[in-house]
Amino acid sequence: MxxxxxxxxxxxxxxxxxxxxxxxxxxxxxxxxxxxxxxxxxxxxxxxxxxxxxxxxxxxxxxxxxxxxxxxxxxxxxxxxxxxxxxxxxxxxxxxxxxxxxxxxxxxxxxxxxxxxxxxxxxxxxxxxxxxxxxxxxxxxxxxxxxxxxxxxxxxxxxxPNTGIPGEIGGKTSRRVLYSPKAGIFKAKRAIGDYVHTDDCVGEIDDGVSSAAVFALCDGILRGLLRTNTAISQKVKIGDVDPRGRQDYCRTIxxxxxxxxxxxxxxxxxxxxxxxxxxxx
Structure with a gap:
């Protein structure tokens, strides 16, 4: 028990x-x-x-x-x-x-x-x-x-004060964080825990007229990603690539x-x- x-x-x-x-x-x-x-x-x-x-x-x-x-x-x-x-x-x-x-x-x-x-x-x-x-x-x-x-x-x-620059993890700062290029509905193309390479597509945003792809900016484990079908505004954080490559970090504090x-x-x-x-x- x-x-x-x-x-x-x-x-x-x-x-x-x-x-x-x-x-x-x-x-x-x-x-x-x-x-x-x-x-x-x-x-x-x-x-x-x-x-x-x-x-x-x-x-x-x-x-x-x-x-x-x-x-x-x-x-x-x-x-x-x-x-x-x-x-x-x-x-x-x-x-x-x-x-x-x-x-x-x-x-x-x-x-x-x-x-x-x-x-x-x-x-x-x-x-x-x-x-x-x-x-x-x-x-x-x-x-x-x-x-x-x-x-x-x-x-x-x-x-x-807010610096606007993400904290350094594994030697990466801004390139590890992904933002929405426009407003719309986010559709995930990869999953948290996946290993991604630079320029891999991790998702897309559909505004009802056209879609915009979101690409990884560095190699690493996809530590964070918005739930698919989430409505978002422009320039909203939608993903986090961890260059340390530890999959267990995805599900621990x-x-x-x-x-x-x-x-x-x-x-x-x-x-x-x-x-x-x-x-x-």
Missing amino acids: KKVRMMEGPIVLIRGAGEQASGVGWVLAKAGFRVVMTELAEPLMIRWPVCFGNAVYEGRWQVEGIPAIHLDDPLACQAAWQSGEIPILIDPNLKSLSALSPLIVVDAILAKRNTGTTRNMAKLTFGLGPGFTAGIDVDVVIETNRGHDLGRLIYEGSAQ SEKARALGGAVLLGIAESGILYVSYAIE
Whole structure:
């Protein structure tokens, strides 16, 4: 009989359930927090095998041993936590905030701007990446830029500004990331985990009039690719080629996502909020 890891700690609401948000949710769920994540009705996820938000499409999804379930009612979250599952709510505007009353809110949308998170949403608030100012928008900002300061807790000021250049992986930066040349419906021609070479076609975008092919810009494993039949705008990220060539990286949480999860956990511990919470209870 499989042992269920129940989530019984304080409630943490995470805005977003994409790759980096899922790394945060995974770490906090492992630590016993009652994690709930919110998403859009049709989230765009490149590395969807490691995104809890994929439960929006599949009903249930699992990332490295932690299951998630798509729910319509925030009042059903407690049953999910008792079953060891992370609830995923379609709630980009946080209408469920008052019903959930989380102790902690983490904005992990990574929109490079603040899409509405405020300090009064919870006793402790975090903002991941640029677009937040610690002490004004949120209590703590976490650096998301790869490099020496990745995961650094910022209590005054903001994270590094968006460079527009993808972080280096396997010696590649911009050439490893694929963007849509126009708006339309994306049709995948390859699958996550496939090895591709430079100029291989990985998909096409059909706008109803004509199709535009999307080609790999370097050799490597296709680590991420939008789900086929996804409607997208122009210049949207649609794929990620990993030049390191490790197929197992496609279905495991990245070092960056784990680092951000650890940073949030450290920020919670440093705040002392758990001691105050349990003392009150």
